[in-house]
Amino acid sequence: MQQEKLKGDVKGIEEEDIDISTIATYLDIFNRLFLTENQAPFSSNIRSSVRIKQAEKRHFTDPSLACALLRATPEKLIGNLNTLGFLFEALCERDLRIYAESFGARLYHYQDYAGREMDAVIELDDGDWCAFEIKLGANKIDEGAESLNRIREKSRRMGTGRPKSAV
8 A cells, every 4th residue: 555655656746847947946056056067068169159059068066976876886886887987977077177277278068960079178268179088998999089080070171170189
């Protein structure tokens, strides 16, 4: 009987509409408490009013918060390399943000409508930029390099400036 009641409550919760202003309020609180940070989209074309895909990536300020919420032990993470890869990427992006801000640069991400992406882009004040693909495991290195080469080629064709470095 108790089991059936719980199932009914869960079903009722899933069917509830969540008010967008409630979500916005919570996200604002998380931001003001320094629990989350947003990573803005990158565009190398300074005159464009459109940032590529325009959506920001939202991160915990420290990926260990996600580990704690997921109760992710080392054993569980080794058994789920996709989740470990997301956490590793978030950790690298956090450290890249700290590094970039130490010399006045900004950290972005890039994804276009053709499916090309860069996990992280550091842009300097003079417009120079560096591209980063973050991969967990040696078997993903070629995939990351190929992705960066596609972006580099697109930038060359469009005349929007190539990255000074691709890592």
